Amino acid sequence: MRVQLIMADKDLKIGAALTAATCSLLGIAAPTTAFAADPDAKWDVDSALLYYGESDSRVKDLSLGTHATRDFGDERKLGLDLTVDSLTGASPNGAAASGGAQTFTSPSGRDVYSTPAGKVPLDDTFHDTRVALNAGWSQPFARLYTVSAGLGFSNEYDYQHLGANVGLTRDFNERNTTLSTALAYGQDTVKPVGGIRTPFSLMGDVTGDGDDGGGSVHKNVLDALLGITQVLGRHSVLRLNYSYSDSSGYLTDPYKLLSVVDPVTGELVARTPGGAPGATGLYRYENRPDSRRKQAVYAELRQDFSGKVLQIGYRYSTDDWEVDSHTLESRLRWPLGETSYLEPHVRYYTQTAASFYRYSLASGEPLPEFASADARLADLDAYTLGIKFGHVAPSGNEWSARLEFYQQKSKPPAETLIGTQIGHAQMPDFNAVILQFGYRFKL
């Protein structure tokens, strides 16, 4: 019995009592925490489980991401990213809400789905799993230079991405200034379910053979970045970036439609399915230009107010589709004691509509060169409001939880509205919740 008591006593933690005694000896209120890491640990792993859910049972995404870096010493680093995404739910198909119920042929051509009267049509046949893998290496090169290179790959049912990137940074001015340049090239392959659509072709009936068409199309993206990071003093850092992006190839969304409406009333032109079930209105597949050039500037200031770190960023982007956007974003990292922190986050985003964005197509009028009713190309505003809590354990491992609310509101393109659409056009606006759990550890 006595032995047992002694054994039990040995396992009692004395940490708190020891800390209290030390504080009293040193005459300090509460000690700072030790953050000692072990670079002999081979990997530094940052993992996160993220849930994204849109209102009205629209898109839900569950994603598990892992970012691992291994330091081989002398600032030579290997980075590996693995992300697995599972996407389910319904997304707007581009067609306009109508006074009557609407039936659509599913992308595979094997089935139909319906939308009640007065509702924005949603295609609920999507569910996809995406796996993405990236690997990158960076190391010093001569004095003051760092080079990096990486390869990336991602795969989902109807989409494949292959990418490569290189970067070079140089430090100046006693390492208070860093200039960086980067180039990335990506080649994407799209294999649309149901085959490649002929631009503006009409949605037909269920064919039953489930023929995927077998075709594939490509999209190439070249990104270039020029950035400067300037230390403005002990407590603030400024970053300025200019980026250029050139996309070419198949930039159309193969699943998005435009409703064909009466040129006077603006009501959907009805269609009678043939022998098999099929579309109950006239719907045309969209068509976008095959190139897009985008330029953006970004400025970010980080300021340390005795432990509280404020980050403010602004981004302006413009492209030859006439989508101009402004993003204003801010985070404030607020320490709670020595081991935890709270980080509120606000973001505002606004963009102008693409030149070819329209609400619908008028029956009998000549087809435009390009057209899309994808609300992501509309005149829209988005707000994000969130908060993150993080805690660093004595081992140096960190866990965090983040909760964010996202709201997207778009404006109907007034100049393309016809008849009753004026005053009644409905945009597929939504709210979303983002919940993320993160854990960062050494291995």
Place this chain on the structure above:
Amino acid sequence: MVRVDDLWIASFRAMGGPCEVLVEVDRESKAQSLAARAAECAWRIEEKFSRYRSDNVVARINAANGAAIEVDDETANLLDFAATLHRLSGGAFDITSGVLRRAWTFDGGARVPTAGEIDRLLPLVGWDKVSWQRPVLTLLPGMQIDFGGIGKEYAVDQAVQVLSRISDAPALVNFGGDLAATRPRSDGRAWRVGIEDVTRADSGARSANRLIELQAGALATSGDTHRFVTASGERLPHILDPRNGFPVRGAPRSVTVAAPTCTNAGMLTTLAMLRGFGAEHFLETESVRHWIQR
């Protein structure tokens, strides 16, 4: 002063070992004045609490021969701390255990005392035998105290406090391998600290074999790198168990702990050493970041 990258490094000797202060400032004169303040801390504490001097408070206490001695506030704080540690460690940590050194000579030689020699010393060992009523300490005649197990870590914390008070420059204070940082380096980088490999220290090669990145807080190391006796082929480290007068069995060769303060870290390494074979279990239970070499 030596300039390495963007750090000024000052070296000096104190408390029986090499000490250094690393400061991240632009001007050498600034670095020099900061390092001088840290060194003053080390020298002041050494002068006041070293058991090798005859003119300080420790000498007065050890020469009291049973008389009551009134001590100043700082000494009283250290005695309170020692009393708490004695209680927390179940008697394993004891600042009166120094007299056992008369029997154990840690010179790397092979002499091991007899049980009789130890038994004659044990009546002079044990914090439970002293009367401590702040600010008055009364030892039994012949008993001695020794702040050797606390002093160095305490000095590091004092130096860090002084530096943080007078400057917001990032600084690392290293007194003989026990160290603490005032804050992370200005660009957010960690301080890189090497722990000496005790297995290689035997051969005279002094290469740091293990790197630790310290963002904040302190590191302390206990080990037998330089002090041990060899008894029938078994290395006996310099950690003695005051309850029986013998070296702790199964004590690791070296224990390093990261903690908010150097004193905190130092006590954890010492208590871990005193646990012998249970060192790992102890530090895991305390859930502190630690590195053990056996």
